[in-house]
Amino acid sequence: MSAPSATELKPGHGGLGKDFLRLWQSYTVSAAGSALSVGALPLIAIMVLDASPLQVSLLAAIGAISSAIIALPLGNLVERSEKRATMAIADLLQFAALAGVPLAAALDALTYPQLCVVAIVQTSCTIVNSAASQAYIKHVVAPELRTSANARLDTVNWTTQSAGPPAGGALIGVAGPLVTLIVDAVSFLASAVLLRRLTRFPAGKAKEGRSRRELLAGWTFILGHGGLRPLYLNAMLFGGAIMWSSPIMAVVMLKDMGATPLEYGIALGVPCLGGLLGATLSPKTVTLLGVQRALLVFGAARTIWIIPMAFVGPGPSAVLAITSIDFFLLLCAGIFNPIFATYRMNSTPDGLMARVGTAWSVSSRTIQPLFITLGGMVATASTSRRSLLIAGVLCLGSAPFLPWRGRLPGDVHEPAPRNPADRSGAAG
Known part of the structure; x- marks a missing residue:
């Protein structure tokens, strides 16, 4: 077939x-x-x-x-x-x-x-x-x-x-x-x-067997690719820092800021609209900026928002401040994520797509619980706000792994679709 x-x-x-x-x-x-x-x-x-x-x-x-x-x-x-x-x-x-x-x-x-x-x-x-x-x-x-x-x-x-x-x-x-x-x-x-x-469509042509080489083929490709390797390190550090901050943010809002469960729920749900808006804008963004510049601009922009959260004080405006900050974080992430997913897809040979995707997911799901545990340990040993601040620094530390110099390997500027209706698919 x-x-x-x-x-x-x-x-x-x-x-x-x-x-x-x-x-x-x-x-x-x-x-x-x-x-x-x-x-x-x-x-x-x-x-x-x-x-x-x-x-x-x-x-x-x-x-x-x-x-x-x-x-x-x-x-x-x-x-x-x-x-x-x-x-x-x-x-x-x-x-x-x-x-x-x-x-x-x-x-x-x-x-x-x-x-x-x-x-x-x-x-x-x-x-x-x-x-x-x-x-x-x-x-x-x-x-x-x-x-x-x-x-x-x-x-x-x-x-x-x-x-x-x-x-x-x-x-x-x-x-x-x-x-x-x-x-x-x-x-x-x-x-x-x-x-x-x-x-x-037919099955792929990956070799049968469970040799170490075949099991680790996804990581071997990622770490050997000049564009994916730094973006992989960026994703692991950024995602880990975000997961570090999530339970700590709950403690800060509910205990330090005195937010109610309803206010905390609003602060969790409303910023997702920023991610939705970002995903909708993503195709037009890559058409205007190109893959490398879009990944750099919005990859860096999504790293700056956790640090300000650590300094938001208690009071009526605290929930509004946290919600607004998180909205812009998710807006930047919403633009970045589809562009990056497409770059990874285009850079990966057909015969490695599943193994690269599996390697990426396994890495994330292994590293993120470790970051969550470290965040809780730091909060226990010092304060929740200090732990949140460290998460912000780690998040900012992911930015150097973005494509700052030279041409991003495999960067092909995606042309605008000829049919204007083609763009409507991104609107969800």
């Missing part, structure tokens, strides 16, 4: 192709379900199993670290697998894992180890699905439209992150966390059904 090229596929909404539109619809359904159930597993551990604070913390850590170990050999398997089937299987596994929790609870058979397994399955399948979907997008979307495609996916992320947690919190308050988990499970089942409409 020969694979259809991007130019052979019939155009769909926004000129991105019908297969991308179908993938986007599937992604939207599962992302919405996941956003509604954010925090449901810890709540179930607490409310149903009466788990201790240590057990709740370990639930997150076990899920992140174990899934990273499991996902490592999966990269090569995903590379050799048909991507539509891989994404559907990952969705079905998540459906089964999540649906098993309320079923076990109804039978009074739910255990803490089962929740740990669910956390591992969730994170592992997310890594696999992301790697397969990026490979699929590269296959079906023309190069000049990939920033619009990645921006369109990011608009889903920012929209669900903004609206999902408050709606999920309300649903938990009315029906309990088990119901939100059912909704999340059904969303993955619906996503798997929607994926059946995608065009199949």
Whole structure:
């Protein structure tokens, strides 16, 4: 079976192709379900199993670290697998894992180890699905439209992150966390059904086997690429610093600033609109500035915002100040992320797409819990504001790894689409 090229596929909404539109619809359904159930597993551990604070913390850590170990050999398997089937299987596994929790609870058979397994399955399948979907997008979307495609996916992320947690919190308050988990499970089942409409294309040509060389091929390529290597270090340091600051910011707002839970929820949700706006502006930004300048300008701009947060004092204006600062941070990140995702996609050979994506995800999910732990230790040893300030310095320290000098390897300025309708795909 020969694979259809991007130019052979019939155009769909926004000129991105019908297969991308179908993938986007599937992604939207599962992302919405996941956003509604954010925090449901810890709540179930607490409310149903009466788990201790240590057990709740370990639930997150076990899920992140174990899934990273499991996902490592999966990269090569995903590379050799048909991507539509891989994404559907990952969705079905998540459906089964999540649906098993309320079923076990109804039978009074739910255990803490089962929740740990669910956390591992969730994170592992997310890594696999992301790697397969990026490979699929590269296959079906023309190069000049990939920033619009990645921006369109990011608009889903920012929209669900903004609206999902408050709606999920309300649903938990009315029906309990088990119901939100059912909704999340059904969303993955619906996503798997929607994926059946995608065009199949042959499996990749990655070598079989689990040799060290094949397992580490993603990292080998990233670290050997003159453009991706510094951006990889930038992403790990920036993402780690952001995760360091997140729980510390909660302590600072709720304890030091005296914010109410409602005000804290507003400060979390409203800035996501900045990310949504940024993702919408991303395709036009890369057309105006080019890939290298856009990555440099907005990559640097997104690093400056945590430090001011450490100096916001208590009072009525504190929540407004934090919300405004976070809005601009996410605005810059919203512009940067789709451009970077496209650059990584264009720079990676087809036969390495899944392994590079898996390597990137595994690195993030391994490093970020370490940063969160360090942030808590620093806050315990000194103060929460000092820990937040250190996170800001680390975030700023990621800027030197941006493309400051010379031509970015593989930087191809993306021309504006000939059909004005092509741009509308990025608007989400």
